[in-house]
Amino acid sequence: MERQEPLGCDHTMEQQEARGCKEEELGKMCLANGLARFRGSQVFRWVQERAVRSWAEMTNIKEADRKLLSAVLTLRPLELLREQRSRDGTRKYLFGLADGESIECVLMDYERRRARDRHTVCVSTQVGCPVGCAFCATGLGGFRRNLTAGEITGQVLELTRNLRREDEGFQVTNVVFMGMGEPFLNYGAVLRAIEVLNSPQGQNIGMRRMTISTSGVVPGIRRLARDNAQVGLAVSLHAGTDAVRDVLVPMNRRYPLAELLGACREYGEISGRRITFEVALTEKTANEQEASAVAKLLRGMLAHVNLIPVNPVAETGIKRPAEKRVAEFAGILAEAGIPVSVREERGTDIEAACGQLRRRYGE
Ligand code: SF4
Structure with missing residues (x-):
């Protein structure tokens, strides 16, 4: 021919x-x-x-x-700029992109999960982030650009290749789109990356083992429910009232709580899946009033609340709450019949908060 x-x-x-x-x-x-x-x-x-x-x-x-x-066809590897290993087994990677930008990617709890062959990777979807949540180091640096689908899958691929040097059979089993960036502001590339990672001829990561975490982009939640309700949804709730959430998550001024919860219910009805609501607790928000507001908001929903005592970020001045306060917060939710867990501390000896490693490297 x-x-x-x-x-x-x-x-x-x-x-x-x-x-x-x-x-x-x-x-x-x-x-x-x-x-x-x-x-x-x-x-x-x-x-x-x-x-x-x-x-x-x-x-x-x-x-x-x-x-x-x-x-x-381009085949552009990401460049490993820095790797940090935490005592608890969490590994954090800073990858360089072809245009000189850099992104973070985290392998959670590697050592402990090794025995169970369960490996969760947290990937970035944007360089920087336009949302600007109050406690987030990524938001501090502003927004640079969206990642391409290849740069998103590339994080899983580079990490896999890297780990296979010491653990031949290493396989990523779960992916959370929870790193730098708001995934629903880069919807097309994220959904494409999910399809590619799901392919049995490739990484073969189950749809139900991938979770998109959003700061509350309502059109994105509705679209996901229509396009691919197999994929898990996590929502960064962080507060139970608009007044507090407006300050912590500026996205709330565009899509307030009533609208956000409406879209979440829609997703829940279509997918039949439980939504994880992330609530980052700071010294100021870990109190009874906020806990009761969150409980009121989620009562009767197919939901799970994940409480995250924040990693301190020097630039924001935000402090970690006392353990006792976190336990009290969890108790109020549990009493209201809402399943709740407290995220274990991970990587506190490295720059674990999203965006910290990139900021340090830039400096
Ligand atoms: S928490 Fe997420 S959505 Fe908010 S600024 Fe940071 S990266 Fe963006």
């Missing part, structure tokens, strides 16, 4: 990154460039399952074909 000139596909820029492409898209791209469709499946496996960082590593694909494909 006469070989045609390399053709770009009609995808957007981000879809031309190999790490953000679905298997069938790679197959079509191969066909459009005069190659057999199965080459696309081979490329997908190398990229998504073996987590390769270069075309040269794809040893079962002829050099001429690799050259042709590299003209229409």
Whole structure:
């Protein structure tokens, strides 16, 4: 067959990154460039399952074909700029992007979960964040840009590759979209990354093992309920009244609590899934009044509350609440019949709060 000139596909820029492409898209791209469709499946496996960082590593694909494909498809590895290991096994990574930006990614509780073969990775979806939550180091730095789907899957892939050097069978089992950025402000790339990570030929991470965490972008919650209700939802609630939430999570001024809870109920009805409501507790918010307000808001809902005593961030002056206050807060919710847990401390000996490592590195 006469070989045609390399053709770009009609995808957007981000879809031309190999790490953000679905298997069938790679197959079509191969066909459009005069190659057999199965080459696309081979490329997908190398990229998504073996987590390769270069075309040269794809040893079962002829050099001429690799050259042709590299003209229409980019394979851009993330650069590991820094790794921090906490005493509790949490590992935090700072990855550099092609344009000089950097993002954070966290492997939670690696050592302890190793025995159970359960590995949860928290990935970023934006460089910086436009939401500006009061207690968040990421928000302090402002917003730079959205990540592409390839840069989102890339975090899981780089981390997997890195870990496999010491633990050959390492496999990420759960992904939370809870790192830097608001996932629903980058909806298309996040949903694409989820589909790619879910592929059985790649990382094979179950839809129900991936969770999007939002600061309360109501249209995003409604859209997720329609598009893919298999994916878990976590909502950063943080307060039980609009007055307090307006200050902690500025997104609340756009989508106040009544609207947010309405969308959450809709998601719950369609998905049948329990929503996790995250409540970050500071020295100022860990009190009886706030606990009662949260309990009133969630009563009767299919919900679980995760209390998070905040990691202190020097720049914000926010302090961690006393343990006794956290226990009292949990007690009020439990009494109201709302399942509640307190997130265990993780990575307090490293820069565990979202955005801290990137800020230090920048300085
Ligand atoms: S907590 Fe999340 S949504 Fe809020 S500023 Fe930080 S990264 Fe953005």
